[in-house]
Amino acid sequence: xxxSPLFTDLYQLTMLCAYIDNGRKERAAFELFVxxxxxxxxxxxxxxxxxxxxxVENLQFSSEDIDYLHxxxxxxxWFLDFLKEFRFTxxxxxxxxxxxxxxxxxxxxxEAPIYEAQLLxxxxxxxxxxxxxxxxxxxxxxxVSRGKxxxxxxxRRTHGYDAGMKTARSCYIAGFSATSNVLAxxxxxxxxxxxxxxSFIMSFEKEEEAFRAYLKTFPDNSIxxxxxxxxxxxxxKAIEVAKELKAKGFxxxxxxxxxxxxxxxxxxxxxxxxxxxxxxxxxxVSGGLDEYKIDEILxxxxxxxxxxxxxxxxxxxxxxxxxxxxxxxxxxxKPVMKTSTGKKMYPGxxxxxxxxxxxxxxxNDEKLEGTPLLEPVIRDGRVVRGLPTLNEIREYFxxxxxxFPEELKGIHTSFNYPVLISERLENLYKELREKLLxxxxxxxx
Amino acid sequence: xxxSPLFTDLYQLTMLCAYIDNGRKERAAFELFVxxxxxxxxxxxxxxxxxxxxxVENLQFSSEDIDYLHxxxxxxxWFLDFLKEFRFTxxxxxxxxxxxxxxxxxxxxxEAPIYEAQLLxxxxxxxxxxxxxxxxxxxxxxxVSRGKxxxxxxxRRTHGYDAGMKTARSCYIAGFSATSNVLAxxxxxxxxxxxxxxSFIMSFEKEEEAFRAYLKTFPDNSIxxxxxxxxxxxxxKAIEVAKELKAKGFxxxxxxxxxxxxxxxxxxxxxxxxxxxxxxxxxxVSGGLDEYKIDEILxxxxxxxxxxxxxxxxxxxxxxxxxxxxxxxxxxxKPVMKTSTGKKMYPGxxxxxxxxxxxxxxxNDEKLEGTPLLEPVIRDGRVVRGLPTLNEIREYFxxxxxxFPEELKGIHTSFNYPVLISERLENLYKELREKLLxxxxxxxx
Numbered sequence: 024x025x026x027s028p029l030f031t032d033l034y035q036l037t038m039l040c041a042y043i044d045n046g047r048k049e050r051a052a053f054e055l056f057v058x059x060x061x062x063x064x065x066x067x068x069x070x071x072x073x074x075x076x077x078x079v080e081n082l083q084f085s086s087e088d089i090d091y092l093h094x095x096x097x098x099x100x101w102f103l104d105f106l107k108e109f110r111f112t113x114x115x116x117x118x119x120x121x122x123x124x125x126x127x128x129x130x131x132x133x134e135a136p137i138y139e140a141q142l143l144x145x146x147x148x149x150x151x152x153x154x155x156x157x158x159x160x161x162x163x164x165x166x167v168s169r170g171k172x173x174x175x176x177x178x179r180r181t182h183g184y185d186a187g188m189k190t191a192r193s194c195y196i197a198g199f200s201a202t203s204n205v206l207a208x209x210x211x212x213x214x215x216x217x218x219x220x221x222s223f224i225m226s227f228e229k230e231e232e233a234f235r236a237y238l239k240t241f242p243d244n245s246i247x248x249x250x251x252x253x254x255x256x257x258x259x260k261a262i263e264v265a266k267e268l269k270a271k272g273f274x275x276x277x278x279x280x281x282x283x284x285x286x287x288x289x290x291x292x293x294x295x296x297x298x299x300x301x302x303x304x305x306x307x308v309s310g311g312l313d314e315y316k317i318d319e320i321l322x323x324x325x326x327x328x329x330x331x332x333x334x335x336x337x338x339x340x341x342x343x344x345x346x347x348x349x350x351x352x353x354x355x356x357k358p359v360m361k362t363s364t365g366k367k368m369y370p371g372x373x374x375x376x377x378x379x380x381x382x383x384x385x386x387n388d389e390k391l392e393g394t395p396l397l398e399p400v401i402r403d404g405r406v407v408r409g410l411p412t413l414n415e416i417r418e419y420f421x422x423x424x425x426x427f428p429e430e431l432k433g434i435h436t437s438f439n440y441p442v443l444i445s446e447r448l449e450n451l452y453k454e455l456r457e458k459l460l461x462x463x464x465x466x467x468x
Numbered sequence: 469x470x471x472s473p474l475f476t477d478l479y480q481l482t483m484l485c486a487y488i489d490n491g492r493k494e495r496a497a498f499e500l501f502v503x504x505x506x507x508x509x510x511x512x513x514x515x516x517x518x519x520x521x522x523x524v525e526n527l528q529f530s531s532e533d534i535d536y537l538h539x540x541x542x543x544x545x546w547f548l549d550f551l552k553e554f555r556f557t558x559x560x561x562x563x564x565x566x567x568x569x570x571x572x573x574x575x576x577x578x579e580a581p582i583y584e585a586q587l588l589x590x591x592x593x594x595x596x597x598x599x600x601x602x603x604x605x606x607x608x609x610x611x612v613s614r615g616k617x618x619x620x621x622x623x624r625r626t627h628g629y630d631a632g633m634k635t636a637r638s639c640y641i642a643g644f645s646a647t648s649n650v651l652a653x654x655x656x657x658x659x660x661x662x663x664x665x666x667s668f669i670m671s672f673e674k675e676e677e678a679f680r681a682y683l684k685t686f687p688d689n690s691i692x693x694x695x696x697x698x699x700x701x702x703x704x705k706a707i708e709v710a711k712e713l714k715a716k717g718f719x720x721x722x723x724x725x726x727x728x729x730x731x732x733x734x735x736x737x738x739x740x741x742x743x744x745x746x747x748x749x750x751x752x753v754s755g756g757l758d759e760y761k762i763d764e765i766l767x768x769x770x771x772x773x774x775x776x777x778x779x780x781x782x783x784x785x786x787x788x789x790x791x792x793x794x795x796x797x798x799x800x801x802k803p804v805m806k807t808s809t810g811k812k813m814y815p816g817x818x819x820x821x822x823x824x825x826x827x828x829x830x831x832n833d834e835k836l837e838g839t840p841l842l843e844p845v846i847r848d849g850r851v852v853r854g855l856p857t858l859n860e861i862r863e864y865f866x867x868x869x870x871x872f873p874e875e876l877k878g879i880h881t882s883f884n885y886p887v888l889i890s891e892r893l894e895n896l897y898k899e900l901r902e903k904l905l906x907x908x909x910x911x912x913x
Contacts, residue, residue, distance in 0.1 A: 030632065032623055032648040033662030041664070041685040047671065091654040097689060137671055144665075148624035149632060156627070178477055179593035180789050182601070185628030187475065187594060203477040209536040217478030219486070220589075222796040225806055226492065226582060240486040244542060251806065252904075282811075334789050343788035344625050344779050351667040361670055361696065366727075459697075 028082050028109075029091070031145040036092070040102045042138040051137035052353035052372045054129035055147060061342040065431050065438045068162045068420065069122045069130045070193050071154030072400065073410055078146050079111050079401060113139050115401040118375070119411065121158075121196050121420030122396060123427060125442045127368070127384055128375045129352075130155075132397060137354065144349045152347050153186055157193035160314075160339040162424065164332055165198035166432040167318040172329035174216050175202040176309055177337025190337045196416050198424070203331070211413060216331075218244070218279060224251040234264040242273040246307060249278045249292075258292045262299045277305030277328070286323040293326040305329060313340070314434045360455050369448055370455050373397075380428075385445035473527050473554075474536070476590040481537070485547045487583035495558075496582035497798035497817045498589070499574035500596060506787040510876050510883045513607045513865065514567045514575045515638050516599030517845065518855055523591050524556050524846060558584050560846035563820070564856065566603075566641050566865030567841060568872060570887045572813070572829055573820045574797075575600075577842060582799065589794045597792055598631055602638035605759075605784040607869065609777055610643035611877040612763040617774035619661050620647040621754055622782025635782045641861050643869070648776070656858060661776075663689065663724060669696040679709040687718040691752060694723045694737075703737050707744045722750030722773070731768040738771040750774060758785070759879045805900050814893055815900050818842075825873075830890035 042048070057067065084092075084106045092098055092106070113135020124130050131151065133140040164173060175194040181187040191207030201214040208215035219237055227233035234247050245268060249257030258278060265275035278296070280288050289306050296304045308320065309331035317330055334340065350368055351359050358371030369384065376383040376393030385391055399407045411419065430438045444452075487493070502512065529537075529551045537543055537551070558580020569575050576596065578585040609618060620639040626632040636652030646659040653660035664682055672678035679692050690713060694702030703723060710720035723741070725733050734751050741749045753765070754776035762775055779785065795813055796804050803816030814829065821828040821838030830836055844852045856864065875883045889897075 026629055027651050027654070029651040029654050030623075030629060031650055032621070033650050033653075033660045034648065034664055035662075036650065037662055037682075037686060037689065038664050038668045041668065041682050042671075044685040045681040047681075049671075051671070053667070088654065092650075095653075095660065097686070099685075141665075141667065145624050149626065149628065152625055153628040153631075176477070178475075179590050179792075180597055181594065182627035182783075183594065183598040183630030183634055184471055184475060185630040186598075189628055203479065205476055205478050205481065205537075206472050206474040208478075208540075209472070209474050209533065215478045215540065217480075217482055219479055219483050220586075221806055222498070222586065223483045223486070225796055225804060226487075226494075226496070226799055236490040236492075237482075237486050240489040240544075241482060241542070244482065334791075338627075338788045340788050343783045343785050346779075347624075351670055354671055359670060361666055 026078070026146075027088055028084055028142070029088050030149075031142065035142050035145055036098070039138045039142050040098055042141070043102070043105065044099075047138070048136045049355040050134065051140050051351060051355075052132055052134045053140045053144070053349050054352045054373065055131040055151060055347055055349050056129045057126055057345060057347055058366060058368065059126050059346070061345050063342050064159060065433070066123045066125060066159070066162075066427070066440060067155055067345065068158035068197055069118050069124050069151070069155055070120045070158040070196055071151040071189070072117050072120045072131070074150040074154065074189075075115070075131070075147050076400060076406060076410060078150065079115065079143065079404070080406065082109070082111050084109055110404055111135065111139055111143065112404045113401070114399065114403070116397045117400045118396045119398070119416070119419060121416045121423065123423060124375075125382060125440050128382065128442060129373050129397065132352075132372060134372070148347050148349055152345055154189045154193050156339045156343070156345050157190045157336065158197045159345075160336050160342070161194040161197035161199060162420070163314040163434055164317060164336060165424070167314050167321065167434060168198070168330070169321055171321070171327060172201070173199040174329065174331045175199055175204065175336065176331040176333040178204045180334040181337040186337070192413065194332075194336065195413060196420050198417070198421055213413070218246040219248050221248065221251045221281070224248060230257060231260040231264055234261060235267070238264065238268055238273075242268060242271065245273060245275050246277045246279055246305075247275070248281065250280055250282050254280065254283050254288055255291065258295055262295060262301065265301055265304070266299070275301050275304045277307050279307040279309060279331075281310040285320050285327070286325040289325040289327050307331060309333065311335070318434060358451055358455065360452070360459070369444070369452055371448070371451055373448065381441040381443055383443045383445055384448060386448050386451070389445055389447060391445065471523070471591075472533055473529055473587070474533050475594075476587065480587050480590055481543070484583045484587050485543055487586070488547070488550065489544075492583070493581045494800040495579065496585050496796055496800075497577055497579045498585045498794050499797045499818065500576040500592060500792055500794045501574045502571055502790060502792055503811060503813065504571050504791070506790050508787050509604060510878070511568045511570060511604070511607075511872070511885060512600055512790065513603035513642055514563050514569050514596075514600050515565045515603035515641055516596040516634070517562050517565045517576070519595040519599065519634075520560070520576070520592050521845060521851060521855060523595065524560065524588065524849070525851065527554070527556050529554055555849055556580065556584055556588065557849045558846070559844065559848065561842045562845045563841045564843070564861070564864060566861045566868065568868060569820075569841075570827060570885050573827065573887060574818050574842065577797075577817060579817070593792050593794055597790055599634045599638050601784045601788070601790050602635045602781065603642045604790075605781050605787070606639040606642035606644060607865070608759040608879055609762060609781060610869070612759050612766065612879060613643070613775070614766055616766070616772060617646070618644040619774065619776045620644055620649065620781065621776035621778040623649045625779040626782040631782070637858065639777075639781065640858060641865050643862070643866055658858070663691040664693050666693065666696045666726075669693060675702060676705040676709055679706060680712070683709065683713055683718075687713060687716065690718060690721045691750075692720070692723050693726065695725055695727050699725065699728050699733055700736065703740055707740060707746065710746055710749070711744070720746050720749045722752055724752040724754060724776075726755040730765050730772070731770040734770040734772050752776060754778065756780070763879060803896055803900065805897070805904070814889070814897055816893070816896055818893065826886040826888055828888045828890055829893060831893050831896070834890055834892060836890065
């Protein structure tokens with residue numbers, strides 16, 4: 024994402040100004056994590072790092088930005104001069120995109136002079152939030168898909184342009200095969216799919232006329248939408264037209280069902296197609312789908328080959344936000360925490376070690392068994408090394424996801440994946456909490 | 469929104485190609501509407517037209533777009549040549565932004581050669597959807613706010629960049645006074661607000677030290693966040709520091725509460741502030757708010773002056789999508805409809821007449837009492853006249869909203885606003901339905 028650094032909350036700028044005005048330039052570490060899982064979620068899937076990196080690398084106030092801030096009559100002139108030269112000079116550590124994560128595990132850490140780290144908060148949260156939200160929902164769909172193909176059809180209902188692009192990307196990361204979003208095809212290289220809509224069929228005098236017209240133009244992309252009027256009739260007409268197509272040397276690729284009793288209709292469609300000799304033709308289903316419906320359809324033995332999934336995935340409808348927080352965990356080399364009214368957090372710079380059946384949350388300098396999940400991404404304001412490609416991220420997700428237990432992936436049941444706290448971290452937490460409850464500042468000595 | 473015309477579903481392009489390939493260039497009318505209200509909603513608020521106009525006016529395939537489409541090996545060359553010259557040449561009618569609307573009322577109609585009208589579908593739906601979704605949620609918040617100030621604090625949790633900008637805009641339309649989103653301030657002229665975060669307070673040895681540091685820099689923007697540690701103590705320290713501020717000739721603007729029992733805390737805060745002589749200091753509340761909580765807080769008599777509303781508004785959390793549809797209603801001068809499995813729609817180009825206590829849905833050429841809500845916006849591909857400014861839209865919304873009955877605005881109860889169907893429209897509907905059920909094409913003679 025390349026946008027203005029003004030894509031932030033005003034208080035990030037007032038804090039930045041107050042920090043500098045008060046000579047506060049200590050190095051700070053902020054970590055991004057969730058305290059608890061959103062409803063209906065046993066795990067979360069991390070995504071959106073690429074956008075954060077793009078944002079941080081290009082973070083620069085334009086002269087129009089400065090002029091606007093000047094017009095607010097809020098900031099002193101020295102501060103606006105300072106912003107003109109502002110660049111991010113710190114370090115960022117992050118999990119890989121496509122990584123599953125759990126409460127209290129930092130997915131990303133910013134280490135920089137406190138005012139720099141603070142300024143990134145809003146953009147980082149906004150971008151990681153939407154991508155992880157959709158990747159998580161898409162992973163749930165993937166988890167019930169039993170190898171059937173999945174396509175993102177959500178563009179018309181995502182929350183705007185950026186969400187449309189990120190939904191295509193996050194779905195692809197989480198095991199989808201394609202999107203209907205052409206711009207995502209162009210800009211992200213995701214395979215694109217699509218046929219026709221009901222309005223196309225309706226615009227012809229007869230259904231079969233519409234089928235013929237479409238196949239005249241796209242004999243090679245022959246997926247016919249059969250539910251505009253009577254679905255059974257539609258299937259029969261599609262078969263009729265498919266025979267004509269075959270005579271011209273092309274084969275029917277499939278039919279799409281967008282409404283009705285999918286289990287029943289797909290079974291009948293499969294029989295009719297098979298007995299007419301179209302065993303290769305696929306049955307594609309769309310219309311109000313999510314992981315619950317897809318699971319139900321496949322459990323009932325419906326012979327569906329692919330699903331086009333829309334609105335409910337593109338808005339993560341049953342759980343439309345994740346309570347990410349971005350918290351100060353270390354200041355000037357000393358671990359810090361805040362524990363207001365039941366809002367627990369762990370102090371200090373941390374690392375997550377992934378073992379076979381559990382994670383261990385530890386302090387950053389601990390050396391424990393398992394794979395450390397946070398790795399350097401930006402150092403001194405510059406990208407450490409190239410980030411993985413989208414296909415690499417997708418492969419990584421699919422591989423990692425396969426290692427987690429089936430109970431975790433259940434869509435109807437809740438399952439607490441074990442995240443153990445290292446002894447040193449637990450002790451530090453207790454020590455700081457005692458200080459805090461003693462009314463003192465929440466910092467280690 | 470200025471984006472590529474590739475911000476669309478692939479099937480819009482395959483349909484466009486098939487229409488032209490089959491010589492189909494008849495003029496068509498498509499209308500955008502909802503069949504039923506989303507859960508927890510008695511009305512919807514229309515927004516997003518400005519983005520649609522920007523999109524349509526700038527709709528043009530770049531050579532990179534064409535190259536990408538070529539690379540798909542899906543489209544014939546003549547079609548790609550055609551796209552190079554493609555412009556929208558049709559007409560668009562629309563309600564004003566800020567208008568309340570109800571099921572079956574078209575909010576927007578596109579009249580153009582069928583392939584042009586079809587191509588706009590995805591972008592129009594995407595853009596109107598997100599803006600109307602948030603405007604509707606924000607209107608619900610506004611409806612319980614009893615004149616208290618409302619600010620959009622949702623940027624970190626909106627679904628990406630575009631949603632962040634549109635949330636600020638839609639909230640402002642629906643009666644909010646400000647946003648924390650600085651870029652929305654710059655680009656849309658919305659007043660921006662903000663103070664400090666907990667991390668700022670935490671980064672100082674003592675809470676009062678943090679207050680002093682902030683006020684040193686912003687004596688004129690003196691709103692203090694008082695709930696980082698013990699809220700009561702925080703309020704007392706804020707008052708202590710405010711006295712020092714007064715000695716320097718500045719007055720405490722207010723305090724912000726972001727957690728805890730808001731009703732209780734705000735009452736105590738008000739007493740303490742008043743008795744210390746800070747009667748002008750405002751109490752600002754934030755943290756997990758929505759219309760339900762704000763209503764509860766104000767019903768309990770909490771002396772809150774302003775609310776900062778975040779996540780739940782920026783994601784329309786209790787109802788995160790609207791089932792907009794964009795349907796062919798007329799083809800070559802003849803009204804059309806589709807009525808598959810319980811999905812009712814009304815045929816023909818329509819107009820909505822707003823009367824004092826009801827709306828009348830009628831055919832476009834009917835002359836009925838009441839204010840017609842759809843008006844020309846684009847003619848022959850060009851904007852008919854300047855659209856209203858954001859402030860004009862906001863005033864229009866506030867004025868119109870005040871005219872609707874209180875029952876409609878109840879946040880806990882459902883209320884069906886009467887939308888009457890004109891006799892001619894009802895007759896046309898029945899006539900076409902009979903034809904349709906007779907198995908024939910869904911068109912008038």
